Amino acid sequence: MTDIRKKLVLVGNGMAGVRAIEHLLKLSPEAYEITIFGSEPHPNYNRIMLSSVLAGGSSMEEIIINDLEWYHSHGIRLYMGHTITSIDTAKRKVYSDKGIVMPYDELILATGSNPFMLPLPGAEKEGVIAFRDIKDCQIMQETSQSYRKAVVIGGGLLGLEAARGLLHLGMEVSVVHIHPYIMERQLDEPASVMLRKELEEQGMKFLLNKQSEAILGKKRVKGLLFADGEIADADLIVMAVGIKPNVELAQKSGVQTNRGIVVNDYMETNIPGIYAVGECAEHRGIAYGLVAPLYEQGAVLAKRLAGVPTDGYPGSVTSTKLKVSGVDVFSAGQFTERTGTRALRYQDEIEGIYKKLVIQDDQLVGAVLFGDTGDGAQLFSMIKNGENIKGKEKELLLGVSSDALASPKGNRLEGMADDEIICGCNGVSKGTIAEAIQSGGCTSVGQIKACTKASASCGGCKPLVEGLLQLYAGDNVVTVKEGICGCTTLGRDEIVAEIKRMELKTVKEVMNVLEWNTEEGCAKCRPSLNYYLGMLWPEEYIDEKESRITNERYHANIQKDGTYSVVPRIYGGVTSPAELMKIAEVAAKFEVPLVKFTGGQRLDLLGVKKEDLPKMWEELDMPSGHAYGKTLRTVKTCVGSTFCRFGTQDAMGMGIRLEKAFERLNTPGKVKLAVSGCPRNCAEATIKDFGVVAIDGGWELHIGGNGGVHVRATDLLGVVKTDDEVIEWASAFLQYYREQAGWNERTAQWVERVGLDSIKEVLEVRENRLALQERIHTALSVTTDPWKQIVNEPELRKNFEQLSEMKTV
Amino acid sequence: MTKMLVGKVTDIDIKGSRIVRVGDHEIALFRLSDGEVLAVENKCPHKGGALSEGMVCGSKVHCPLHDWRIDLHTGVVQEPDHGHVVTYEVEVDQSNGSIYLTERSL
Ligand SMILES: Cc1cc2nc3c(=O)[nH]c(=O)nc-3n(C[C@H](O)[C@H](O)[C@H](O)COP(=O)(O)OP(=O)(O)OC[C@H]3O[C@@H](n4cnc5c(N)ncnc54)[C@H](O)[C@@H]3O)c2cc1C
Ligand code: SF4
Ligand code: FES
Numbered sequence: 034m035t036d037i038r039k040k041l042v043l044v045g046n047g048m049a050g051v052r053a054i055e056h057l058l059k060l061s062p063e064a065y066e067i068t069i070f071g072s073e074p075h076p077n078y079n080r081i082m083l084s085s086v087l088a089g090g091s092s093m094e095e096i097i098i099n100d101l102e103w104y105h106s107h108g109i110r111l112y113m114g115h116t117i118t119s120i121d122t123a124k125r126k127v128y129s130d131k132g133i134v135m136p137y138d139e140l141i142l143a144t145g146s147n148p149f150m151l152p153l154p155g156a157e158k159e160g161v162i163a164f165r166d167i168k169d170c171q172i173m174q175e176t177s178q179s180y181r182k183a184v185v186i187g188g189g190l191l192g193l194e195a196a197r198g199l200l201h202l203g204m205e206v207s208v209v210h211i212h213p214y215i216m217e218r219q220l221d222e223p224a225s226v227m228l229r230k231e232l233e234e235q236g237m238k239f240l241l242n243k244q245s246e247a248i249l250g251k252k253r254v255k256g257l258l259f260a261d262g263e264i265a266d267a268d269l270i271v272m273a274v275g276i277k278p279n280v281e282l283a284q285k286s287g288v289q290t291n292r293g294i295v296v297n298d299y300m301e302t303n304i305p306g307i308y309a310v311g312e313c314a315e316h317r318g319i320a321y322g323l324v325a326p327l328y329e330q331g332a333v334l335a336k337r338l339a340g341v342p343t344d345g346y347p348g349s350v351t352s353t354k355l356k357v358s359g360v361d362v363f364s365a366g367q368f369t370e371r372t373g374t375r376a377l378r379y380q381d382e383i384e385g386i387y388k389k390l391v392i393q394d395d396q397l398v399g400a401v402l403f404g405d406t407g408d409g410a411q412l413f414s415m416i417k418n419g420e421n422i423k424g425k426e427k428e429l430l431l432g433v434s435s436d437a438l439a440s441p442k443g444n445r446l447e448g449m450a451d452d453e454i455i456c457g458c459n460g461v462s463k464g465t466i467a468e469a470i471q472s473g474g475c476t477s478v479g480q481i482k483a484c485t486k487a488s489a490s491c492g493g494c495k496p497l498v499e500g501l502l503q504l505y506a507g508d509n510v511v512t513v514k515e516g517i518c519g520c521t522t523l524g525r526d527e528i529v530a531e532i533k534r535m536e537l538k539t540v541k542e543v544m545n546v547l548e549w550n551t552e553e554g555c556a557k558c559r560p561s562l563n564y565y566l567g568m569l570w571p572e573e574y575i576d577e578k579e580s581r582i583t584n585e586r587y588h589a590n591i592q593k594d595g596t597y598s599v600v601p602r603i604y605g606g607v608t609s610p611a612e613l614m615k616i617a618e619v620a621a622k623f624e625v626p627l628v629k630f631t632g633g634q635r636l637d638l639l640g641v642k643k644e645d646l647p648k649m650w651e652e653l654d655m656p657s658g659h660a661y662g663k664t665l666r667t668v669k670t671c672v673g674s675t676f677c678r679f680g681t682q683d684a685m686g687m688g689i690r691l692e693k694a695f696e697r698l699n700t701p702g703k704v705k706l707a708v709s710g711c712p713r714n715c716a717e718a719t720i721k722d723f724g725v726v727a728i729d730g731g732w733e734l735h736i737g738g739n740g741g742v743h744v745r746a747t748d749l750l751g752v753v754k755t756d757d758e759v760i761e762w763a764s765a766f767l768q769y770y771r772e773q774a775g776w777n778e779r780t781a782q783w784v785e786r787v788g789l790d791s792i793k794e795v796l797e798v799r800e801n802r803l804a805l806q807e808r809i810h811t812a813l814s815v816t817t818d819p820w821k822q823i824v825n826e827p828e829l830r831k832n833f834e835q836l837s838e839m840k841t842v
Numbered sequence: 843m844t845k846m847l848v849g850k851v852t853d854i855d856i857k858g859s860r861i862v863r864v865g866d867h868e869i870a871l872f873r874l875s876d877g878e879v880l881a882v883e884n885k886c887p888h889k890g891g892a893l894s895e896g897m898v899c900g901s902k903v904h905c906p907l908h909d910w911r912i913d914l915h916t917g918v919v920q921e922p923d924h925g926h927v928v929t930y931e932v933e934v935d936q937s938n939g940s941i942y943l944t945e946r947s948l
Binding site: 102555560582591832837840841 | 855862
């Protein structure tokens with residue numbers, strides 16, 4: 034059988050190219066037959082983290098983004114260790130150095146860049162390397178075991194990270210730099226000098242103003258000779274003096290190149306069917322050397338290949354950060370002085386803080402911060418906006434208004450005007466934050482983040498937010514910096530924000546990109562990430578059953594003896610003789626040891642052997658009651674107006690309608706509902722997550738109740754008139770909870786944490802309710818009955834049986 | 843010492859497990875994300891939880907009952923808890939994916 038799918042070939046198995054493929058597989062998994070060629074003998078890995086591998090933070094295995102199984106399971110043909118040497122653009126074929134000829138319909142070039150190697154005499158000697166890939170990293174590690182002296186040529190970001198790593202490996206490290214000061218592309222001289230001192234304290238040596246002339250040694254490097262005649266001993270030389278886009282293949286195949294491979298906003302080159310992404314591409318004159326822009330490019334390319342409409346890639350605004358522990362550096366814009374610019378500086382060598390602002394025509398055009406980078410985000414946004422800052426210059430530098438400067442004990446934050454923007458990313462002013470603390474009752478940065486969005490994006494303004502918290506909440510401040518589990522220091526909000534910002538789509542990817550400190554997470558973070566991803570991308574995300582808690586993996590409650598319990602769904606607690614008989618028959622047939630009514634008006638068949646589960650479900654032929662998961666469990670009802678003499682509304686009908694509307698919904702914690710037919714409240718609706726109590730001519734809606742360890746009565750959310758409104762508010766409340774709460778956080782805890790008012794404020798706006806309702810519909814539309822699925826799919830069903838083959842050999 | 847053919851690698855999901863019963867021993871076989879297959883007795887040293895039902899993280903399994911963590915290579919319970927489970931020798935025939943289990947302990 035011949036494959037009629039279009040053939041897609043990717044050259045370059047690195048971060049940008051594979052990222053585009055991952056996106057494409059989600060948008061259109063079947064559209065292409067995919068082949069990937071990569072020169073490196075490894076599956077796709079996270080290059081950024083090589084610095085952290087060197088510095089001892091991660092192992093090589095941990096930085097693999099997609100293992101071989103991933104390629105296999107997506108039907109991708111992978112040629113590792115194959116370099117494509119030419120492209121026949123007329124016949125649409127690529128040729129590898131190992132003799133493979135591969136035809137293509139669409140071709141992606143993602144060849145990355147090459148480290149720039151100084152053409153010094155002796156540069157070919159053993160022990161002279163770059164810092165680019167796993168091989169370089171391995172050489173550094175091996176060398177450190179038998180040699181002592183390392184020299185890094187290049188005092189930029191990459192060079193300093195390499196040097197930090199080599200120090201960690203126990204080598205003596207000298208950084209050679211041609212300029213009089215390091216990181217001159219990001220810092221001005223005073224900041225650079227402060228950075229150098231900090232690094233010298235960590236053990237690095239610096240040889241500045243040095244022009245390298247030749248590499249000495251016989252077969253292996255022995256030293257580095259400088260133009261001034263001096264020699265530095267070296268057993269290893271790492272060159273980190275820059276990169277150049279790898280355009281050779283494109284160039285000789287007739288694809289238009291400049292510094293990089295020239296592409297338009299859709300990542301198309303001048304040749305039909307050939308695209309380029311990543312460091313090798315040049316878009317509107319810029320070849321980026323950072324990951325974030327490459328990911329954005331990859332998303333656009335995937336959409337184009339999948340035939341999904343897209344606005345195209347507009348270019349990126351970037352920022353860089355030095356990944357060296359204990360050093361905070363920030364710089365942006367045009368920070369060196371030229372004619373026409375004026376500068377303001379603040380230097381405190383005791384605290385190790387330096388700030389500089391560069392101003393032109395009353396506008397901020399550049400800034401450098403060292404030691405205290407808290408104002409970075411705010412300054413960056415002013416640079417981009419180009420607003421007039423006349424008269425405010427000193428205030429910006431010192432964070433204090435002129436008035437406050439005059440007053441003897443002026444707190445810089447106190448003196449700041451209320452409408453001053455603290456969080457540039459989300460445009461949150463000082464006044465908004467102060468109010469959240471003073472009247473909103475926020476007592477931690479996390480809460481401020483949750484209710485104002487300040488510091489929810491890049492986090493650069495966090496120090497300022499902390500300062501305001503200290504100022505206005507004083508002793509009430511709760512300091513919490515604990516990650517969601519031991520595998521990370523990131524909290525729930527930070528993780529969710531990062532998943533959204535970088536469009537992360539798998540648990541593994543989140544762990545990789547957010548630098549988890551464990552191999553594959555733990556039983557706490559894995560289910561949380563799985564939940565957040567499913568919540569954020571309901572239609573695209575493929576649920577990872579291996580990251581679900583036991584109950585949800587086997588769709589039954591695990592009991593203390595390893596047996597399970599089966600609870601069929603009984604909508605609103607209302608059943609029929611036929612349904613009861615069926616349950617009774619199945620219970621008898623499988624010799625269920627105990628049958629019990631649950632607290633939520635259903636029948637619990639306890640003590641079932643795991644291997645009997647699928648057979649029982651098959652015979653029951655009833656929907657799964659989800660009595661085991663973080664999901665809608667039951668909707669308890671009273672008899673209401675149907676039979677009760679007090680009842681004012683049809684409680685059973687409302688309960689059944691709610692249960693049918695929300696069954697199978699994934700939620701952060703388990704969710705229980707109840708509907709009572711009058712204020713006598715026989716269904717105990719005021720200790721449920723969402724309780725509905727009928728009144729004359731309408732319904733009261735209650736939220737955040739809990740009958741568990743800490744009994745909590747509900748808060749009244751509001752009163753509505755019609756049944757449809759009950760559904761509308763319930764949908765909005767449940768979806769808002771799904772989007773805002775942490776995994777494993779019940780509504781009761783959540784309502785207490787964020788406050789009833791903050792929830793009311795959102796839900797009272799009809800547009801918000803409708804938008805939330807629409808999102809919950811999307812989430813519900815992709816759910817399926819797990820019992821049915823397991824009964825019908827042998828691949829799932831097998832997990833309930835023991836291995837059958839057993840032959841002694 | 844007996845060596846048995848118990849199944850194929852593809853019978854076990856990645857990060858999943860299956861069990862076999864040998865005499866009155868229940869043995870859980872796990873398939874790690876790197877493809878390795880490991881086997882331990884299916885009984886948590888704490889209160890006998892079925893390890894086969896636990897979540898596999900790296901080369902450790904979290905017991906489904908009270909979250910003890912057990913290293914599948916060594917059978918050793920991870921800090922802060924203590925104890926160990928019996929491990930079994932597993933061989934995978936790379937050509938056809940057959941899994942062989944050797945019982946030393948009987
Ligand atoms: C040590 C280090 C630290 C970094 N730190 C950061 C950081 O903190 N933040 C950040 O944003 N960025 C950082 N970067 C930069 C980031 O890693 C790159 O921007 C990113 O990896 C580029 O992705 P790419 O897919 O374009 O190229 P690559 O990931 O380099 O992939 C290109 C691949 O194509 C292969 N290839 C090339 N030619 C051929 C051919 N003809 N046939 C087959 N295969 C070919 C190459 O072998 C390579 O594997 C760092 C880089 C390094 C080296
Ligand atoms: S809550 Fe009211 S309607 Fe429902 S059973 Fe009790 S008294 Fe009757
Ligand atoms: S039985 Fe395994 S942790 Fe308690």
